[in-house]
Amino acid sequence: MKIYDIAIIGAGPAGIAAAVEAYALGITNIILIEKSNNHSTTIRNFYKEGKRVDKEWMGQKLESNGTITFLDGTKESTLDFFDDLLSNHKIESAFNEEAEKVVKNGDIFDIATTASNYHAKSVILSIGKMGKPNKPTCIMSPEAKKRVHYNLDACSENESVLVVGGGNSAAEYAVDLAEKNDSALSYRRPNFTRLNAINLLNLERLSSHGKIRMLLGTNITAIEAIEAKVKVSFEEIEHEVFDRVVFAIGGSTPVDFLKKCGVELKDGEPILSDEFETDTKAMFISGDIAFKNGGSIVVALDMSYKIVQKIKLDVLS
Ligand SMILES: Cc1cc2nc3c(=O)[nH]c(=O)nc-3n(C[C@H](O)[C@H](O)[C@H](O)COP(=O)(O)OP(=O)(O)OC[C@H]3O[C@@H](n4cnc5c(N)ncnc54)[C@H](O)[C@@H]3O)c2cc1C
Known part of the structure; x- marks a missing residue:
């Protein structure tokens, strides 16, 4: 049975940053699981063509402490930026696979997707806030x-x-x-x-x-x-x-997904430590899904950097 050091669920800015920052720390035994056929579904589907992408989104001023330097741009330049980050690192990825549930057995997480099962010592849930259940057509x-x-x-x-x-x-x-x-x-x-x-x-x-x-x-x-x-x-x-x-024909709201993974919520927001760890040791949450009103790209990058540092120190050492 293959056991990854980190399983990252969701390949938006938070998930990609987690993978890239893990690489920078020498952690390469990772899997990035994404339900769509490409990364960054929120940016791809919800940003207008040519939209200006502000680093300081909605007044959220922050620098990411990690190795990724994110600058103002457009929808297209931002997607290219994340394309480049992914192609510059040989990150094992599973596209077109929706994670359905994460369960911890002993020290190892079992991640069930629509197509497979993965095992990992730590998990980062970075699924964003835009997920919706698939609706019937009848x-x-x-x-x-x-x-x-x-x-x-x-x-x-x-x-x-x-x-x-x-x-x-x-x-x-x-x-x-x-x-x-x-x-x-x-x-x-x-x-x-x-x-x-x-x-x-x-x-x-x-x-x-x-x-x-x-x-x-x-x-x-x-x-x-x-x-x-x-x-x-x-x-x-x-x-x-x-x-x-x-x-139950695919897709789920992010909150339903968190509940299935056993994450405790308060007022619709996951309860996390200062280091973004859930009540389940070695299960972390990064990016928009951590906040009631969402975050920003830089916030996601910074969170993921801090999370992989913590994983390196606490889980893998
Ligand atoms: C219209 C709009 C404009 C915005 N403009 C800006 C801006 O100018 N500047 C800025 O900094 N921020 C902006 N934001 C916010 C920014 O897009 C988010 O903060 C950022 O995308 C959060 O990244 P994330 O990785 O947490 O989530 P997301 O970008 O939502 O990525 C989550 C990924 O997880 C995947 N996923 C979900 N569920 C599963 C599952 N069960 N299994 C596998 N994969 C899954 C999704 O397909 C998606 O690819 C804007 C947001 C919107 C909606």
């Missing part, structure tokens, strides 16, 4: 939307809940619900290909005991409200009525 009335969710927060005991999806999040939601709810799992494919062994085993066990109804090979076409419930129509089978539908 027809849905506005009234029905009130009973359609993207996590289990609104579900209570004894409700009938349809979970939709074929990944580990969907499986875990269905398993969580099975004890106290009438739960069903709809997946568009006839079998699961992306589940870890534990989730697959749990689903098989619960479905064989009649605790989860498996609706495999089903595609939802419409969701309508009927009184305080929702009627779900499928392409392949008869419609069914549920109290709620929970979609």
